[in-house]
Amino acid sequence: MEDQVNCDSDVKCFPAVKILRILMLITGGTPCMKERDGSLAPADHGEFTTFIKRNPLMHDRQRHQQLGLSEDELVLPGAPIIYRIVEYPTLLDSSNIEFQDWNRIALDIQENYDRFDGFVIIHGTDTLAYTGAALTFALANLGKPVVLTGSQLPIFESRTDAVINIIDALKVAETFPDLQKVVVVFNRQMFLASRIVKVNNEDFRAFSSPNLGPLADLNTSVRNSLRSNNDGLNRRTGGFRIHLYNESKISVLYLTPGIPREIVEAAVAPPMKGVILVSFGNGNIPSNREDITDALAEAVNREVLIVNVTQCLQGSVSDIYETGAVLGTAGVVSGSDMTIPAAYAKVAFVLGIARSYEEMKQMIQEDLRGELTTQTIS
Amino acid sequence: MELMKLVLVLYTGGTIGMKERDGSLAPADRGEFVEFVKEIPQMHSKWRHKQLELSEDELVLPVGRTKYIIKEYPTLLDSSNMEPRDWNRILNDIKENYDKFDGFVILHGTDTLAYTGAALTFALENLGKPVVLTGSQVPIFESRTDAVINIIDAVRVAETFPDLQEVVVVFNRQMFLASRIEKTDNESFQAFSSPNLETLSVLEPSVRNDIHFSNNDDLYRRNGAFGIHLYNGSMISVLYLTPGIPREIVEAAVAPPMRGVLLVSFGNGNIPSNRKDITDALARAIGRGVLIVNVSQCLQGSVSDIYETGVVFGTIGVVSGSDMTIPAAYAKLAFVLENGRSYNEMKQMMQKDLKGELSRQ
Numbered sequence: 001m002e003d004q005v006n007c008d009s010d011v012k013c014f015p016a017v018k019i020l021r022i023l024m025l026i027t028g029g030t031p032c033m034k035e036r037d038g039s040l041a042p043a044d045h046g047e048f049t050t051f052i053k054r055n056p057l058m059h060d061r062q063r064h065q066q067l068g069l070s071e072d073e074l075v076l077p078g079a080p081i082i083y084r085i086v087e088y089p090t091l092l093d094s095s096n097i098e099f100q101d102w103n104r105i106a107l108d109i110q111e112n113y114d115r116f117d118g119f120v121i122i123h124g125t126d127t128l129a130y131t132g133a134a135l136t137f138a139l140a141n142l143g144k145p146v147v148l149t150g151s152q153l154p155i156f157e158s159r160t161d162a163v164i165n166i167i168d169a170l171k172v173a174e175t176f177p178d179l180q181k182v183v184v185v186f187n188r189q190m191f192l193a194s195r196i197v198k199v200n201n202e203d204f205r206a207f208s209s210p211n212l213g214p215l216a217d218l219n220t221s222v223r224n225s226l227r228s229n230n231d232g233l234n235r236r237t238g239g240f241r242i243h244l245y246n247e248s249k250i251s252v253l254y255l256t257p258g259i260p261r262e263i264v265e266a267a268v269a270p271p272m273k274g275v276i277l278v279s280f281g282n283g284n285i286p287s288n289r290e291d292i293t294d295a296l297a298e299a300v301n302r303e304v305l306i307v308n309v310t311q312c313l314q315g316s317v318s319d320i321y322e323t324g325a326v327l328g329t330a331g332v333v334s335g336s337d338m339t340i341p342a343a344y345a346k347v348a349f350v351l352g353i354a355r356s357y358e359e360m361k362q363m364i365q366e367d368l369r370g371e372l373t374t375q376t377i378s
Numbered sequence: 379m380e381l382m383k384l385v386l387v388l389y390t391g392g393t394i395g396m397k398e399r400d401g402s403l404a405p406a407d408r409g410e411f412v413e414f415v416k417e418i419p420q421m422h423s424k425w426r427h428k429q430l431e432l433s434e435d436e437l438v439l440p441v442g443r444t445k446y447i448i449k450e451y452p453t454l455l456d457s458s459n460m461e462p463r464d465w466n467r468i469l470n471d472i473k474e475n476y477d478k479f480d481g482f483v484i485l486h487g488t489d490t491l492a493y494t495g496a497a498l499t500f501a502l503e504n505l506g507k508p509v510v511l512t513g514s515q516v517p518i519f520e521s522r523t524d525a526v527i528n529i530i531d532a533v534r535v536a537e538t539f540p541d542l543q544e545v546v547v548v549f550n551r552q553m554f555l556a557s558r559i560e561k562t563d564n565e566s567f568q569a570f571s572s573p574n575l576e577t578l579s580v581l582e583p584s585v586r587n588d589i590h591f592s593n594n595d596d597l598y599r600r601n602g603a604f605g606i607h608l609y610n611g612s613m614i615s616v617l618y619l620t621p622g623i624p625r626e627i628v629e630a631a632v633a634p635p636m637r638g639v640l641l642v643s644f645g646n647g648n649i650p651s652n653r654k655d656i657t658d659a660l661a662r663a664i665g666r667g668v669l670i671v672n673v674s675q676c677l678q679g680s681v682s683d684i685y686e687t688g689v690v691f692g693t694i695g696v697v698s699g700s701d702m703t704i705p706a707a708y709a710k711l712a713f714v715l716e717n718g719r720s721y722n723e724m725k726q727m728m729q730k731d732l733k734g735e736l737s738r739q
Contacts, residue, residue, distance in 0.1 A: 095648040098622040126645035130621045201646050201679025251627045254616040254642070256708050257493045258461040263615045266630030278618070281489035282564050284458035311704075313677060315564025340675075344620050 020117040020173045022083040024166075025108055027101070028091035029124025031151045031162040040154070042091035049085045051155060057163060076170050083120070083170055094124025094131075094150075099245040099348065102134040106242040109139065109146065113240055118145040118173030122166070125150045125198055125206050128184065132193030133345035136182040136369045138243045145179040147172045148193055149186055152204055161187065161204045168218050175222050181370070183215060190216040194342045194371035197313065210314040211337040211373060248348040250274040252340065255311070261291045268299035268306070274347035275299065275306040277332060278340060283308050283317025285327060293330055300331035303357040305350065307364050309335035309343045316373065333364045336372040346371060382430075382438075383536045385446040386479040387529070388471055390464070391454035392487025394514040394525045405454040406519065412448045414518060420526060439530065444537045446483070457487025457494075457513075462609035462712060465497040469606040472502065472509065476604055481508040481536030485529070488513045488561055488569050491547065495556030496709035499545040499733045503605040508542040510535045511556055512549055515567055524550065524567050531581050539579070544734070546578060553579040557706045557735035560677065573678040574701040574737060612712040614638040616704070619675070625655045632663035632670070638711040639663065639670045641696065642704060647672050647681025651690060661694040669715060669724050673699035673707045680737065697728045700736040710735060 026032060032048045033040040052058045053074060060077040067082075069075065074083050086108070092101060109119050123131055132148050139146065149169040151162035169185040182193040184207060191209040199208045216222065253267040253275055268275055277296070279285050285292055296306055308317050308327055316337035328334075335343045346364060354360040367374050389395060395411040396403040416422045416437060423440035430445075432438060438445040449471070455464060472482050486494055495511050502509065512532040514525035532548040545556040547570060554572040562571045617631040617639055632639050641660075643649050649656055660670055672681050672691060680701035691698070699707045710728065718724030731738050 093648070093651065095644045096650045096652045098650075102621075124645075126648055127621050197677075198645065198675065199677040201674060201676045203678070247622060249624045249626070250620070251624060252618040252620055254618045254704075256614070256616055257465075257490050258463075258611050260611075260613045260615065260636065262613070262633075262635060263631065266633075267627065269626075269630075271626060272624065280458045281487075281561065284456070284489055286459045286461075287456065288459045310564060311561065312564045313560075313562040314566070340618075340620075 017080045019080050019082055021115065022081055022118045022120055022170055022173060023108075023112050023116040024083050024085045024120040024122065024170070025105060026085060026087040026091070026122045027094075027097075027105065027124075028088065029094050029122060029126075029128075029150045030153065031122055031155050031160075031166070032087075032091050033154045034156055035154075042093070043156070045087060045089065045091075048155065049087055052085065052166075055163065058167060076167065079171055079174055081170055081174055084116075092124070094126040094128060097124075097127045097131060099134075099247050102131060102138065103244045105131070106135060106138045106244065109135075110240075110242045113144070116144070119147065120166070120169045120172075121146065121148045123148050123150050125152065127341075129193075129196045129198055129207070129339065129341035130345060132182060132184055132196060133339075133342040133371065134245065134348070136192075136194040136342075136371065137345055137349035138245065139182060139240070140243065141238050141240045142182070143180050143240060145172050145176065146182045146193075148182070148184045152202075152206055164188070175218075176216070185218070188218045189214045190218060192370050194345075194369055195339065197339045197341060199313070208313075210339070211316070212370075243349060243353060245348050246352055248274060248351050250276065250344060250347050250351075252276045252278060252344070254278040255280060255285060259289075259292070261295075264292050264295050268295055268304055270302075272299075272304060274351050275304060276335075276340060276343050276347060277306055277308045278311050279308055279317065280311060282315065283310055283327065283334065287326055293326055296327075296332055297330040305347060305357070305360050305364065306332045307335040307338075307343050307347055308332050309338055309340060331361075333361050335364065336374070338372045342371045381443070383444050383480040384436075384478070385444060385481045385483055385533050385536055386471075386475050387446050387448040387483040387485060387533065388468060389448055389450045389454070389485045390468065390487075391451065392457050392485060392491075392513045393516070394485050394487075394518055394529075395454060396517045397519055403517070405456075408450065408452075411518065412450060415448065415529070418526060421530060439533065442534060442537055444534055446533050455487070457489040457491060460487075460490045460494060462497070462611050465494055465501065466608045468494070468498065469501050469608065472498075473604075473606045476507070479507070481510065483529070483532045483535075484509065484511045486511050486513050488515065490705075492556075492559050492561055492570070492703065492705035493709055495545060495547055495559060496703075496706040496735065497609065497712070499557040499706075499735065500710055500713035501607045501609065502545060503607065504602050505545070506543050506604060508535050508539065509545045509556075511545070511547045515565075515569055527551070548581070551581045552577045553581060555734050557709075557733055558703065560703045560705065562677065571677075573703070574680070575734070607713065607717060609712050610716060612638060612715050614640065614708060614711050614715070616640045616642060616708070618642040619644060619649060623653075623656070625659075628656050628659045632659055632668055634666075636663075637668060638715050639668060640699075640704065640707050640711060641670055641672045642675050643672055643681065644675060646679065647674055647691070647698065649690070657690055657694060660696060664695040667721050669711065669721070669728065670696045671699045671702075671707055671711060671728055672696050673702055673704060695725075697725050699728070700738070702736045706735045
């Protein structure tokens with residue numbers, strides 16, 4: 001209490017520390033849910049924000065008053081952070097998120113880009129990995145942190161993980177002043193957003209980043225173990241801008257033993273323009289199923305973009321096995337160690353931005369934002 | 379001299395017997411695998427072989443009471459090429475040799491081992507002996523191989539766990555229920571994980587003989603003689619949800635000739651509630667008698683209907699796959715489509731714990 005009493009001005013509280021302004025977009029998800037008739041549904045508009053304002057861990061009312069802040073500004077206790085919460089008028093269950101919702105978030109970031117030092121997106125966990133990857137590609141020359149987070153339990157429940165996840169997310173701009181990436185903060189860890197998959201429905205540790213270690217562990221003393229993976233590739237080449245997604249016809253072709261021919265054909269047939277082939281092990285498909293390779297090759301001829309990723313959580317596709325080598329010949333592009341969500345968002349991005357089929361294939365294999373590991377010949 | 383256990387090892391193919399050729403891995407020549415195993419002293423004791431006056435095709439571990447015969451498949455299969463007819467081949471081989479052996483080991487490629495493991499689990503009825511699947515991440519011909527230890531651990535299961543009457547997977551010093559595993563790592567020796575049921579046993583220097591079955595054993599009690607079911611090529615699609623999934627894909631996945639659909643949904647089994655085209659397509663297909671089973675994209679966890687979007691399913695008749703893995707649900711669908719006598723029985727069988735493949739909610 002004592003230092004708070006002494007804290008009568010900004011300068012005194014944070015000598016030589018710049019105040020950071022963060023915009024928090026509440027898109028929906030479990031954090032904002034309440035139980036109703038045995039089922040979870042979004043809370044009423046404004047309820048979430050009101051609840052946060054009452055929580056002394058999340059908002060310092062005294063400093064808010066001292067700093068003469070406006071009604072819609074909040075102050076993170078003990079940090080040089082002032083944040084604004086924008087609740088989306090219709091809160092989305094993350095299962096309902098589509099391309100237009102990715103665009104909405106990207107547009108909101110663009111519109112507020114100059115006025116804030118960082119952005120926090122509250123999102124349901126179910127499709128958070130897809131949105132995280134989509135934003136990663138859509139935000140070009142990003143110079144500020146964009147942090148996605150959510151929770152496994154609603155903020156209205158006492159055992160909630162929402163409070164700590166949101167606080168950790170808000171603090172990213174302060175803790176990692178040079179971070180200019182789209183990241184995910186969850187359960188005291190920070191990941192590159194394009195690398196995560198939801199692996200657990202029940203644990204507080206909902207996400208894992210199978211092919212790239214966490215960017216940082218947010219322990220009592222934050223290990224600033226920020227890994228600048230491929231920063232050279234992610235260098236900014238101009239001003240911040242966003243890419244908007246069109247509704248893309250992208251199918252996921254998940255291989256199974258004895259997969260019906262009809263399914264393979266439907267997955268690559270018009271109007272599909274992109275296909276995520278989810279193959280066995282190191283990227284293998286049956287070598288004795290000419291119908292599959294024929295269907296893929298025929299689709300490649302029609303310039304359908306087919307990207308091969310693995311069913312394995314961890315690992316990469318390669319062509320060391322006979323069955324894998326077939327794919328290169330057919331014109332299927334290696335997705336390296338991309339996750340399914342990252343590959344899906346990247347195909348949507350590439351279909352919208354590349355100027356030729358060749359460029360699409362090249363972009364898919366390139367490390368655009370740290371989403372894949374460039375393969376080295378061993 | 380104690381009674382020896384005799385184990386039949388079916389070598390179906392996979393990395394385990396591969397050799398590098400022109401920069402690519404391909405199966406070694408016929409017979410090469412068995413000859414190589416015979417030369418490895420941990421895997422075969424020539425001295426004991428002679429002393430016990432074993433036949434030409436029998437191998438014997440240097441310690442313990444296990445002897446085994448390796449039967450190499452005439453055409454070795456890359457596991458990516460495995461199909462339901464190959465599951466049948468293995469089933470027939472087990473049936474044909476059921477009385478002559480105390481246990482069975484299937485050497486299999488890791489890529490689709492989870493699918494075959496689940497398929498065998500459902501198809502072996504009233505199994506009274508262990509069936510152990512294993513494979514390796516590095517071929518046996520390479521010195522850093524994991525094949526030697528995996529095969530030895532697998533062959534010894536019948537001796538170590540005399541009461542085991544399940545289809546299991548032995549890999550990297552661990553034993554799992556076969557219908558519970560997924561290949562989760564391409565590069566590590568720990569290729570498999572069993573996300574929703576703990577390891578049956580850890581095969582440490584002293585093997586802990588404390589098999590954990592989370593399920594009641596009496597569920598799987600044998601109520602008749604051993605028998606097998608064979609698979610036909612069932613028309614089963616995997617419908618993997620994505621944000622903004624094209625309508626055309628949903629429709630194709632449930633259209634004739636598909637009879638079963640594995641819906642791989644978000645989180646706790648959620649689908650978009652604002653995509654009437656999806657729910658309509660699913661409901662129409664169910665009306666035509668298509669069996670639709672819901673499992674999660676999450677490695678760990680189960681589908682449930684605590685969210686608004688999940689509740690819709692109960693209404694239209696999508697069946698909950700509980701915490702089944704994709705391979706287990708796929709094999710179970712294939713099994714149920716052929717063995718359920720009515721649509722209702724199929725739905726019931728899908729939700730029931732038949733062989734330990736799912737956790738009852």
